[in-house]
């Protein structure tokens with residue numbers, strides 16, 4: 001079994017990757033997307049998104065990190081892929097699933113799923129720039145408005161030379177509305193020979209088991225579930241029991257001491273609140289706690305609130 005930590009723009013930054021991979025169970029991380037429009041981005045942009053490039057493209061605990069590119073121009077994506085590889089990225093991931101309006105208006109992201117031909121051209125060009133010994137992976141949704149091109153898209157991506165395909169089992173139109181249509185991943189897997197990674201709505205060990213049964217996939221990608229239950233990958237691999245709320249509080253406390261570049265005072269309390277939104281989807285106590293800390297603006301107050309909540313379980 002292989003478990004990938006999903007890319008999540010504005011949430012799964014290098015600090016979160018470091019924390020979650022240190023907890024364990026993840027075999028690979030994909031970075032938040034880097035938007036490629038019409039020029040080769042300087043190396044510093046890549047290093048800012050992925051400081052892991054300074055560490056052989058691995059998190060501190062040794063999990064490989066792959067840069068994700070989002071764009072629509074084949075040549076430009078290829079140049080940027082070449083650049084990212086040359087400064088050390090562990091392979092390249094292409095994002096064809098982004099639902100953001102501005103990205104899709106400019107013909108990037110999920111809108112490309114309307115054209116298997118466009119996907120083919122992009123992957124072909126990027127493949128030429130990514131050496132064969134480096135992995136070129138692609139991430140898609142099931143379609144834009146409907147699923148009619150799901151299989152054709154996957155086949156085009158394979159034919160163009162991608163090594164792996166991750167599928168978020170929803171269309172762009174379905175947004176994040178449950179359920180994820182895992183049986184569609186099975187159809188895609190049957191239609192291609194490269195490894196397929198199943199993604200979407202894996203929040204528990206039971207979800208992971210059902211997803212693997214339905215899709216036939218040995219590879220899973222987890223995003224929101226990893227934030228809600230930080231040791232979910234370890235739990236899926238049968239190594240630990242899923243984190244309880246008191247355990248999650250200890251992890252939140254640890255996060256309060258991470259190094260940040262900018263304004264630590266503002267940054268950490270707002271990140272904790274953002275994180276709690278994902279946690280409360282699986283742990284009702286987090287909803288109550290979020291209410292309590294809603295107005296907190298300083299690191300000191302947030303830490304005190306976490307410590308106070310921890311006391312309830314001592």
Ligand SMILES: Cc1cc2nc3c(=O)[nH]c(=O)nc-3n(C[C@H](O)[C@H](O)[C@H](O)COP(=O)(O)O)c2cc1C
Pocket residue numbers: 006007008009010011031032033068095097098139168199200201202221222223224225
């Ligand atoms: C806040 C947020 C940001 C995301 N950013 C990205 C991104 O940068 N690149 C990408 O390919 N997918 C992105 N996604 C999609 C996730 O990688 C994933 O496909 C989706 O959340 C479904 O998986 P999950 O149910 O395990 O969360 C994002 C999702 C969320 C909720």
